[in-house]
Amino acid sequence: MILFNPKKYDGADVDPKTREILLKTIDFFEKKGLKKIKEDDQLSVWYDDFLEFFKKEKVFATLLTPSGYGESDSRWDMWRIAKMNEILGFYGLCYWYTWQVSILGLGPIWMCATEEMKHRAAKLLKDGGIFAFGLSEKEHGADIYGTDMMLYPKGDGTYVARGDKYYIGNGNEAALVSVFAKMADTGEYVFFAVDSKHPSYECVKKISTSGVRQAYVAEFALHDYPITEADILARGQLGWDSSLNTVNVGKYQLGWASIGICTHAFYEAMDHAANRNLYGKFVTDFPHVKKIFTEAYARLAAMRLFGLRACDYMRTADAKDRRYLLYNPIQKMKVTMEGEKVVGLLHEVTAARGFEQDTYFEMAIRDI
Numbered sequence: 001m002i003l004f005n006p007k008k009y010d011g012a013d014v015d016p017k018t019r020e021i022l023l024k025t026i027d028f029f030e031k032k033g034l035k036k037i038k039e040d041d042q043l044s045v046w047y048d049d050f051l052e053f054f055k056k057e058k059v060f061a062t063l064l065t066p067s068g069y070g071e072s073d074s075r076w077d078m079w080r081i082a083k084m085n086e087i088l089g090f091y092g093l094c095y096w097y098t099w100q101v102s103i104l105g106l107g108p109i110w111m112c113a114t115e116e117m118k119h120r121a122a123k124l125l126k127d128g129g130i131f132a133f134g135l136s137e138k139e140h141g142a143d144i145y146g147t148d149m150m151l152y153p154k155g156d157g158t159y160v161a162r163g164d165k166y167y168i169g170n171g172n173e174a175a176l177v178s179v180f181a182k183m184a185d186t187g188e189y190v191f192f193a194v195d196s197k198h199p200s201y202e203c204v205k206k207i208s209t210s211g212v213r214q215a216y217v218a219e220f221a222l223h224d225y226p227i228t229e230a231d232i233l234a235r236g237q238l239g240w241d242s243s244l245n246t247v248n249v250g251k252y253q254l255g256w257a258s259i260g261i262c263t264h265a266f267y268e269a270m271d272h273a274a275n276r277n278l279y280g281k282f283v284t285d286f287p288h289v290k291k292i293f294t295e296a297y298a299r300l301a302a303m304r305l306f307g308l309r310a311c312d313y314m315r316t317a318d319a320k321d322r323r324y325l326l327y328n329p330i331q332k333m334k335v336t337m338e339g340e341k342v343v344g345l346l347h348e349v350t351a352a353r354g355f356e357q358d359t360y361f362e363m364a365i366r367d368i
């Protein structure tokens with residue numbers, strides 16, 4: 001079967017180091033168990049256990065540090081990043097989210113920061129740090145032209161940052177937050193990095209979301225946060241381009257998370273229906289239920305096949321090979337919308353059971 005199956009996954013499609021990481025990640029969640037995953041979800045607790053595990057196994061450092069900045073087995077490789085996306089989506093979107101927004105936060109750093117900043121980020125990754133991407137603002141949403149986080153020059157070559165960001169994942173704990181802003185004097189775009197533990201950084205609140213409950217989706221404010229040239233990642237056109245390209249790279253992950261969610265929901269729905277006997281028949285024997293499972297499987301298989309192709313184009317992308325520009329938006333938009341259809345179809349089978357709090361399914365309904 002083309003779908004990911006944690007009981008059968010042997011990691012034959014990746015290199016030995018990646019295999020070790022992926023199998024240990026599966027083992028972490030299998031040991032944690034659905035009961036505890038759901039308890040933590042309902043209590044909306046911060047996932048210290050998961051981040052501690054990732055830190056111990058150097059998962060962020062190995063998978064999210066490009067070659068040359070970390071250990072010899074560290075590299076940025078969309079193939080193995082995609083595998084991790086699928087596994088994390090399979091066990092819980094909130095776990096995927098802290099990984100996903102770290103990828104976003106690292107985007108402008110790896111794309112255009114100084115060597116000094118890149119080495120700083122690599123060191124923080126090695127220490128188990130997580131990252132954040134501070135693009136969105138409450139008043140402006142998708143309209144990033146309207147950004148009003150500002151960097152004010154002090155006249156001595158340094159700056160202070162002032163403003164507010166909204167919907168920023170990991171905004172409570174990030175070792176570095178990449179912040180998109182404008183120069184107050186020229187209106188030029190600028191990206192700079194801040195530390196969420198600095199006294200001039202205020203984590204205003206956790207935004208309560210219906211899905212990814214354990215994640216910390218933050219509102220944060222910078223109160224005259226001191227910035228030097230060393231903290232600046234990019235300016236002008238490069239700053240603008242790196243924000244859009246970070247979204248390209250980062251949001252590609254959404255499709256894989258959706259595939260992971262649908263796969264788990266599919267297994268749970270099948271298990272429920274195959275064990276439920278109504279009118280002297282198993283629910284899986286009802287003709288319309290067979291049709292639903294067939295359609296859900298076909299859509300999910302297509303999502304995954306498309307994702308694999310998109311992954312190839314993300315890996316080979318460069319200034320000449322721009323096929324990713326077609327495949328990436330479809331992966332992030334169409335694949336995720338198909339995911340909604342798959343969960344919707346399966347919900348017609350799980351029916352009331354799909355709402356019960358001890359199932360993965362009710363989380364899938366919220367997170368998809």
Ligand SMILES: Cc1cc2nc3c(=O)[nH]c(=O)nc-3n(C[C@H](O)[C@H](O)[C@H](O)COP(=O)(O)OP(=O)(O)OC[C@H]3O[C@@H](n4cnc5c(N)ncnc54)[C@H](O)[C@@H]3O)c2cc1C
Nearest residue numbers: 101133134135136140141142143166167168169209212217
């Ligand atoms: C759970 C969660 C986590 C998030 N994490 C982060 C994060 O870590 N970092 C971060 O920076 N942001 C994050 N975001 C914010 C996310 O990127 C925003 O949703 C995004 O900025 C869009 O803003 P908005 O949802 O307010 O939509 P709005 O800007 O209010 O847009 C409303 C609607 O207008 C239409 N529209 C807007 N612009 C266009 C356009 N150019 N073309 C066509 N139609 C358009 C669309 O129909 C859109 O749905 C997160 C959001 C959520 C819900």
